[in-house]
Every structure is written in C-alpha cells, then in structure tokens.
Amino acid sequence: MATQFIAAEPVKPFRLPAACFKIGSFTALIGVSLGIYMGISHDHSLAPVHVHLNLIGWVSMFLFGLFYKAHPAAIGKVAIAQVLLSALGYIAMLSGLAGLLITAHPAFQPLTVIGSLMVWAGFVLFAFIVARVA
Numbered sequence: 001m002a003t004q005f006i007a008a009e010p011v012k013p014f015r016l017p018a019a020c021f022k023i024g025s026f027t028a029l030i031g032v033s034l035g036i037y038m039g040i041s042h043d044h045s046l047a048p049v050h051v052h053l054n055l056i057g058w059v060s061m062f063l064f065g066l067f068y069k070a071h072p073a074a075i076g077k078v079a080i081a082q083v084l085l086s087a088l089g090y091i092a093m094l095s096g097l098a099g100l101l102i103t104a105h106p107a108f109q110p111l112t113v114i115g116s117l118m119v120w121a122g123f124v125l126f127a128f129i130v131a132r133v134a
C-alpha cells in the first residue's frame with residue numbers, strides 16, 4: 001500500500017511536461033511536413049506558418065516541457081494556464097495566419113490577433129513562473 005502511494009506520487013507533477021512534449025512533437029510533425037510540401041511545391045507562401053509551427057509549437061513547447069521537468073515545483077494552476085494559453089494561442093494564431101495567407105480574407109485577422117496575444121500572454125506567465133522558481 002505504502003509502495004503504491006510512493007510510486008503514484010511523482011507521476012502527477014510530470015503530466016505537464018509530458019503534455020508539452022506530446023503537443024510539441026506532434027506540432028513538429030505538422031511543421032516539417034509543411035516544410036517538405038514547401039520544398040517540393042516551391043511555394044513558400046506559408047513559410048511564416050512553417051517557421052512559427054516549428055519555433056513556437058515545437059521548440060518553445062518542448063523547452064517549456066524541459067523546464068517543468070527540471071522544476072516540478074513550478075507546476076500548478078498558473079503553469080497549466082501558461083501551457084494552455086501558449087498551445088491554444090499558437091493553434092489559433094497559425095490557423096488564422098494560414099487562412100489569411102491562403103484566402104487573404106480579413107475574417108481571419110481576429111483569430112490571428114487573438115492567438116498572437118494568447119501566445120504573448122503565455123510568455124508573460126512563463127517569465128513570471130521562471131522568475132519565481134528558477
């Protein structure tokens with residue numbers, strides 16, 4: 001019983017890094033696939049989407065995960081909000097940006113702007129968390 005309790009305890013704090021790693025590596029798959037499409041088609045019009053999928057979705061999410069893995073004490077409601085804001089933010093930002101670049105329709109602008117502000121807010125929270133814990 002005691003062994004079970006000890007074994008079960010450390011699992012919970014590590015769920016957030018695992019979520020970051022999974023979101024990051026899945027996004028990397030989409031980002032590099034888009035890169036290959038751009039290379040094959042010689043159509044680089046979605047390059048800004050490719051860049052930010054890879055650098056926010058893959059690199060930054062993975063770095064968030066590594067940070068939370070190294071500092072489990074940082075994991076709490078604020079950290080969960082930080083990861084959610086960042087992940088939902090770049091999905092919104094890059095869906096909006098892809099829509100804008102493909103259709104040039106201004107209807108995609110609010111999604112791009114709101115997503116960008118969510119990503120920004122995610123980085124603000126992250127700086128706050130790092131300053132408090134690291």
Ligand code: HEM
Nearest residue numbers: 031032033035036037038039044047050051054055058059
């Ligand atoms: C199979 C993998 C990849 C392929 C085929 C690929 C392909 C491309 C292509 C075709 C461009 C456009 C270049 C241009 O328009 O001048 C580009 C730009 C870029 N890619 Fe990738 N990419 C890949 C992976 C990655 C990864 C993993 C990252 C980041 C972690 C990344 C970051 C960038 C950046 C920052 C640019 C903009 C560079 C610039 O404007 O000079 N790419 N990529």
Ligand code: HEM
Nearest residue numbers: 047048051052055056059060093115116117118119120121
């Ligand atoms: C709220 C978040 C962000 C916004 C709104 C944003 C916006 C932009 C804009 C407007 C550009 C210029 C695009 C162009 O000239 O076509 C750009 C380029 C770039 N951004 Fe971001 N960015 C964000 C976050 C990031 C992050 C977190 C990274 C890296 C970790 C990053 C890496 C880059 C790079 C490497 C370029 C140059 C790409 C190129 O030359 O094609 N950005 N970004």
